[in-house]
Amino acid sequence: MTRTLVLGGTTEASALARALAEAGVDAVFSYAGRTASPVGQPLPTRMGGFGGVAGFVAYLRSEGITQVVDATHPFAAQMSRNAIAGCAEAGVPLCAFERPAWQAGDGDNWTQVADMAAAVAALPKDPARVFLAIGKQNLDIFATQPQHHYLLRLVDAPKTDLPLPDCTVELARGPFDVAGDLALMQRHGTTHVVAKNAGGSGAAAKLIAARQLGLPVVMIARPQLPPRQVRGVLAEVMAWLSHPDV
Numbered sequence: 476m477t478r479t480l481v482l483g484g485t486t487e488a489s490a491l492a493r494a495l496a497e498a499g500v501d502a503v504f505s506y507a508g509r510t511a512s513p514v515g516q517p518l519p520t521r522m523g524g525f526g527g528v529a530g531f532v533a534y535l536r537s538e539g540i541t542q543v544v545d546a547t548h549p550f551a552a553q554m555s556r557n558a559i560a561g562c563a564e565a566g567v568p569l570c571a572f573e574r575p576a577w578q579a580g581d582g583d584n585w586t587q588v589a590d591m592a593a594a595v596a597a598l599p600k601d602p603a604r605v606f607l608a609i610g611k612q613n614l615d616i617f618a619t620q621p622q623h624h625y626l627l628r629l630v631d632a633p634k635t636d637l638p639l640p641d642c643t644v645e646l647a648r649g650p651f652d653v654a655g656d657l658a659l660m661q662r663h664g665t666t667h668v669v670a671k672n673a674g675g676s677g678a679a680a681k682l683i684a685a686r687q688l689g690l691p692v693v694m695i696a697r698p699q700l701p702p703r704q705v706r707g708v709l710a711e712v713m714a715w716l717s718h719p720d721v
């Protein structure tokens with residue numbers, strides 16, 4: 476008997492949940508609980524942090540989890556590190572469902588940077604209209620460049636004041652399409668895009684829109700993680716679940 480834990484919060488995780496439910500696999504879906512109304516899943520769903528590595532190991536043991544798929548966002552590095560450490564400690568096989576990083580193509584004007592601080596440094600000195608497509612975390616550091624107007628796209632309305640003096644919030648939940656992102660950027664007079672290299676299709680429209688509008692993109696590289704099993708497409712994750720290895 477197997478029991479799979481899916482660490483979610485991405486379009487890929489939702490696709491995996493559908494596939495597991497259709498296959499009748501015994502599985503639990505886990506959300507961090509960051510958004511007010513997360514997308515419903517066709518699997519039993521738990522919400523909230525586990526309590527670090529120790530809490531994660533205790534959860535694996537108490538729920539009888541036999542295999543874990545980490546389908547969190549590539550920038551959810553803390554959860555991914557905890558999953559690597561916790562699964563190793565508990566002897567539970569772990570596989571990441573990780574989409575390949577985006578690559579710049581013909582017509583793209585990307586500045587690739589290592590982290591948020593480098594993204595801030597890559598913005599121009601003169602006032603610009605920046606589509607800051609990084610979610611709601613890490614906004615503080617952009618307040619060091621207050622001359623820019625920032626456009627934020629968030630799932631939920633912010634509950635507290637934002638640290639950016641000149642910003643506009645658009646409420647929307649992905650996946651997004653090119654026509655919508657073109658209209659968004661034109662409506663806001665966007666001159667620069669800042670993006671995390673999430674990969675996948677759900678958030679790629681802004682990059683195609685930026686290319687079509689000839690806009691520069693500051694692309695933030697993914698955080699580094701310890702080695703782990705990785706599969707890039709759903710069928711490979713399903714195959715791994717049939718024969719998981721550590």
Ligand SMILES: NC(=O)c1ccc[n+]([C@@H]2O[C@H](COP(=O)([O-])OP(=O)(O)OC[C@H]3O[C@@H](n4cnc5c(N)ncnc54)[C@H](OP(=O)(O)O)[C@@H]3O)[C@@H](O)[C@H]2O)c1
Pocket residue numbers: 482483484485505506507509522523524525526527528530531546547548550551552553554555557609610671
């Ligand atoms: N970071 C992004 O850019 C981004 C973008 C889109 C979606 N998301 C999704 O949003 C969630 C939170 O992202 P984050 O960047 O805040 O993560 P993070 O910094 O890696 O995680 C911080 C803590 O949140 C808890 N956590 C994260 N994901 C969880 C999950 N799926 N189930 C249960 N607990 C979870 C864990 O708490 P404990 O230590 O208490 O276990 C973890 O240590 C993730 O599920 C991710 O897939 C993130």
